Amino acid sequence: xxxxxxxxxxxxxxxxxxxxxxxxxxxxxxxxxxxxxxxxxxxxxxxxxxxxxxxxxxxxxxxxxxxxxxxxxxxxxxxxxxxxxxxxxxxxxxxxxxxxxxxxxxxxxxxxxxxxxxx
Amino acid sequence: xxxxxxxxxxxxxxxxxxxxxxxxxxxxxxxxxxxxxxxxxxxxxxxxxxxxxxxxxxxxxxxxxxxxxxxxxxxxxxxxxxxxxxxxxxxxxxxxxxxxxxxxxxxxxxxxxxx
Numbered sequence: 001x002x003x004x005x006x007x008x009x010x011x012x013x014x015x016x017x018x019x020x021x022x023x024x025x026x027x028x029x030x031x032x033x034x035x036x037x038x039x040x041x042x043x044x045x046x047x048x049x050x051x052x053x054x055x056x057x058x059x060x061x062x063x064x065x066x067x068x069x070x071x072x073x074x075x076x077x078x079x080x081x082x083x084x085x086x087x088x089x090x091x092x093x094x095x096x097x098x099x100x101x102x103x104x105x106x107x108x109x110x111x112x113x114x115x116x117x118x119x
Numbered sequence: 120x121x122x123x124x125x126x127x128x129x130x131x132x133x134x135x136x137x138x139x140x141x142x143x144x145x146x147x148x149x150x151x152x153x154x155x156x157x158x159x160x161x162x163x164x165x166x167x168x169x170x171x172x173x174x175x176x177x178x179x180x181x182x183x184x185x186x187x188x189x190x191x192x193x194x195x196x197x198x199x200x201x202x203x204x205x206x207x208x209x210x211x212x213x214x215x216x217x218x219x220x221x222x223x224x225x226x227x228x229x230x231x232x233x234x
Contacts, residue, residue: 004162035224040128042209042224043163090162107153108222110162 002026006091006111013081013118021076021114023091029109031094032074033058034066036087037113043090049074081118089114123212125225133233134202140195140228142210151213152193154184157227158206166208169193180204205232 007022025032033048045058049068063085065077074093078085090113095106124143132138144150151170155163167178174186184195193210210225 040226042123042125042226044224045222092162107165107168108155108163110164112160112162 004091004093004109004111006089006114008114009112011114011116013078013116015082015118017081018077018079019081021078021089021091021116023074023076023111024072025074025091025093025109026072027093027109028071029093029095030071031106032068033092033108034064034074034076035090035092036060036085037090038087046076046089078116081116083118085116086118087116089116123210123223123225125210125228127228128226129229129231131231131233132200135199137198138196138200138204138230140208140210140230142193142195142225144191144193144210144212144223146191146212146214152184152186153211153213154178154182154193154195155209155211155224156180156206157209163209166195200230200232202232202234204230206230 004025030051034046035043036046037043044060046060046064047055047058047066049055052068052071055066055068068074091111092108094108122145126141153168154166156166157163166182167176167184169176169186177183182197184193186193207227207229209227212223214221
């Protein structure tokens with residue numbers, strides 16, 4: 001049981017390049033989400049999904065796309081990287097009540113993060 | 120708007136001393152409260168949670184937190200810290216809005232334990 005696996009761990013991009021951050025979980029969690037972590041700002045929700053084929057925007061969705069074709073995978077795409085997207089990105093999953101958002105009594109399981117630098 | 124405030128960005132403390140990390144939230148609806156810990160170069164992991172019942176909640180590694188509804192606080196405490204407790208601690212609130220739940224994180228408090 002690997003939990004939540006994120007790849008790559010580190011990435012450097014030039015402005016305008018695109019890339020995909022991978023996230024996979026093996027706990028059969030319905031809910032998956034992407035956060036970015038910036039100094040002094042805590043974690044901010046980018047996008048989330050409550051099941052295969054269902055995604056929704058979080059607090060800071062601009063510049064990012066997601067899709068959820070399987071329960072296990074939830075990739076995050078940067079279409080045209082900008083320096084403002086330099087951050088540490090975390091994928092997290094949990095069981096879901098199914099009605100939107102995370103379950104209140106199911107803790108989030110986090111991956112180890114991807115440190116992205118955009119120059 | 121709902122929010123979570125962690126007043127201290129950094130808390131230095133000597134080993135074996137007690138520590139309190141403060142967390143306040145603003146919400147007029149039902150809330151569920153959490154503390155997460157992030158060790159260096161790792162993701163966050165759940166330390167403890169308050170859903171209902173007793174307002175004093177015990178978590179892993181000797182931490183505990185007390186929910187105070189009148190003060191809208193959920194401060195984290197440990198009576199005697201170890202070097203290994205050095206990490207960043209995040210308070211989080213799940214707010215129930217109709218039939219869905221929204222998770223909001225505080226900005227984090229870095230605990231530095233010195234020998």
